[in-house]
Amino acid sequence: MSNPRQNSGGALLSGITKLGHRVNDALQRLGFAARFFVMLLLHSGQSFRRLHLTIRELYFSGFQSLLIIMVSGLFIGMVLGMQGYETLQRYGSAEALGVLVALSLVRELGPVVAALLFASRAGSSITAEIGLMKATEQLTAMDMMAINPIARVVAPRFWGGVISMPLLAALFSAAGVFGGYLIGVVFIGVDEGAFWSQMQASVDFRYDVWSGIIKSFVFGVAVSLIAVFEGYDAVPTAEGVSSSIKSTVVQSALAILALDFVLTSFMFREA
Amino acid sequence: MSDDNLVEIKDLDFAYDDRPILKGISMEIPRGKVVAIMGGSGCGKTTLLRLIGGQLKPSRGEVLVDGLSVPKLRDDELYALRRRMGMLFQFGALFTDISVYDNVAYQMREHSDLPEELIRDMVLLKLNAVGLRGASQLMPAELSGGMARRVALARAIALDPMLIMYDEPFAGLDPISLGVIGQLIRKLNDALGATSIMVTHDIQESLQIVDYIYFMSDGKVVAMGTPDEIRASQHPFVHQFVFAQADGPVPFHYPAQALTQELLGKDAYEQS
Numbered sequence: 396m397s398n399p400r401q402n403s404g405g406a407l408l409s410g411i412t413k414l415g416h417r418v419n420d421a422l423q424r425l426g427f428a429a430r431f432f433v434m435l436l437l438h439s440g441q442s443f444r445r446l447h448l449t450i451r452e453l454y455f456s457g458f459q460s461l462l463i464i465m466v467s468g469l470f471i472g473m474v475l476g477m478q479g480y481e482t483l484q485r486y487g488s489a490e491a492l493g494v495l496v497a498l499s500l501v502r503e504l505g506p507v508v509a510a511l512l513f514a515s516r517a518g519s520s521i522t523a524e525i526g527l528m529k530a531t532e533q534l535t536a537m538d539m540m541a542i543n544p545i546a547r548v549v550a551p552r553f554w555g556g557v558i559s560m561p562l563l564a565a566l567f568s569a570a571g572v573f574g575g576y577l578i579g580v581v582f583i584g585v586d587e588g589a590f591w592s593q594m595q596a597s598v599d600f601r602y603d604v605w606s607g608i609i610k611s612f613v614f615g616v617a618v619s620l621i622a623v624f625e626g627y628d629a630v631p632t633a634e635g636v637s638s639s640i641k642s643t644v645v646q647s648a649l650a651i652l653a654l655d656f657v658l659t660s661f662m663f664r665e666a
Numbered sequence: 667m668s669d670d671n672l673v674e675i676k677d678l679d680f681a682y683d684d685r686p687i688l689k690g691i692s693m694e695i696p697r698g699k700v701v702a703i704m705g706g707s708g709c710g711k712t713t714l715l716r717l718i719g720g721q722l723k724p725s726r727g728e729v730l731v732d733g734l735s736v737p738k739l740r741d742d743e744l745y746a747l748r749r750r751m752g753m754l755f756q757f758g759a760l761f762t763d764i765s766v767y768d769n770v771a772y773q774m775r776e777h778s779d780l781p782e783e784l785i786r787d788m789v790l791l792k793l794n795a796v797g798l799r800g801a802s803q804l805m806p807a808e809l810s811g812g813m814a815r816r817v818a819l820a821r822a823i824a825l826d827p828m829l830i831m832y833d834e835p836f837a838g839l840d841p842i843s844l845g846v847i848g849q850l851i852r853k854l855n856d857a858l859g860a861t862s863i864m865v866t867h868d869i870q871e872s873l874q875i876v877d878y879i880y881f882m883s884d885g886k887v888v889a890m891g892t893p894d895e896i897r898a899s900q901h902p903f904v905h906q907f908v909f910a911q912a913d914g915p916v917p918f919h920y921p922a923q924a925l926t927q928e929l930l931g932k933d934a935y936e937q938s
Contacts, residue, residue, distance in 0.1 A: 532756075541749045
């Protein structure tokens with residue numbers, strides 16, 4: 396006969412063991428990711444010496460994301476224009492619409508939303524590509540040909556993403572400002588001169604534009620690193636690759652939002 | 667190490683975590699020969715190839731390739747050695763985003779500054795050797811399984827390696843492609859003056875083309891010999907393998923508790 400008390404003790408013990416294993420696995424993975432990042436930086440030389448490798452990735456992750464980025468930017472700008480006007484006109488300051496649209500975009504929405512879109516459009520495809528290359532032994536084949544897959548495959552994709560991100564965020568903000576202009580000035584009839592001049596006067600290059608660029612650069616590093624790491628570390632099966640793609644999107648989104656909070660709290664302390 | 671052997675493996679042990687895969691393997695691969703390593707699925711054959719290629723490190727023992735101890739090499743030394751090795755992967759592992767031509771040219775472009783005209787001539791010669799010069803502009807997705815394997819073979823010999831390793835070169839091929847690949851392995855080895863190690867479980871094809879065969883089971887070498895010796899062998903494992911018998915030294919059943927026990931449950935089993 397088995398003893399129930401013993402059984403519950405066993406279940407508790409196995410629960411603790413499982414938890415221990417999970418923590419251990421998570422720490423190991425974190426260590427592996429850190430080591431991977433260092434290796435990536437050490438093997439980045441080729442990405443710049445043979446610039447065509449990185450330019451190809453800029454085309455795939457940057458240029459091909461342009462459509463979704465620009466269209467989303469335009470719509471978000473238009474929504475901001477409508478919502479902003481609705482609120483501002485209650486206080487009789489509808490001409491400050493330009494400032495509201497521009498600041499919201501340049502400081503927050505541009506870098507954050509562009510990064511979220513970039514993670515789902517380009518990050519997921521980078522993970523899928525590297526994960527499938529791993530599953531079909533292409534990375535191993537490359538390694539056996541004495542070609543380092545981190546230098547040849549991973550680093551150019553990483554740098555392609557890092558360079559694309561601030562440019563995409565800037566274009567997102569520009570499209571958004573244009574969207575705000577379309578709604579505010581062209582459709583609603585806010586004074587065009589006030590719209591632009593207040594925007595020019597109130598958007599500070601150092602506090603607003605520059606901090607937006609820094610944010611999008613940091614998001615670019617985070618999203619690209621997560622994307623290449625998830626692909627490189629994928630379990631080489633169909634389920635493994637699909638789970639890595641999911642992790643890329645989820646982890647990128649969380650990383651972007653958490654980093655945004657941290658960066659914002661540092662940047663606008665004195666503003 | 668004898669100069670006659672290109673690869674020597676001595677008392678090699680390897681384990682994934684706590685699971686031992688190879689247990690005290692010793693082998694000699696003479697220069698210029700085609701040697702097959704045979705055994706059932708999961709007996710550690712592919713692991714052995716990865717140890718020779720330096721992708722895995724043994725827990726004990728020695729792997730010597732051309733006099734160099736592979737596990738002790740630094741990364742740059744290992745890469746220098748790998749430039750003299752070619753490997754054919756089980757499913758080809760062709761780069762799917764570039765054409766057949768670019769696949770074969772890949773290593774030449776990565777490892778040399780040769781002008782493109784010269785690379786073109788070399789690529790076409792390699793593709794001609796495997797009979798696929800006409801397919802040079804196709805993409806890997808447009809190739810049949812046998813053609814993809816031949817392209818991968820052309821890629822493996824792109825830099826005229828001294829050692830060519832084949833991981834299951836016959837897996838999943840129709841009889842014609844199988845014969846073609848078998849003949850190519852033999853011909854290319856002799857034409858290049860290379861040495862070939864072939865991991866496979868296709869005994870009939872292997873007996874026709876190889877010089878020597880090692881049989882592995884459960885991480886150990888259980889038998890070895892020339893094709894004639896193998897055909898005449900009375901060794902129970904070799905006999906089971908050559909005549910494809912379901913049961914023998916390699917059991918049909920994966921280790922498990924007794925069937926009655928599993929079906930009736932532990933208590934009922936004890937009472938019965």
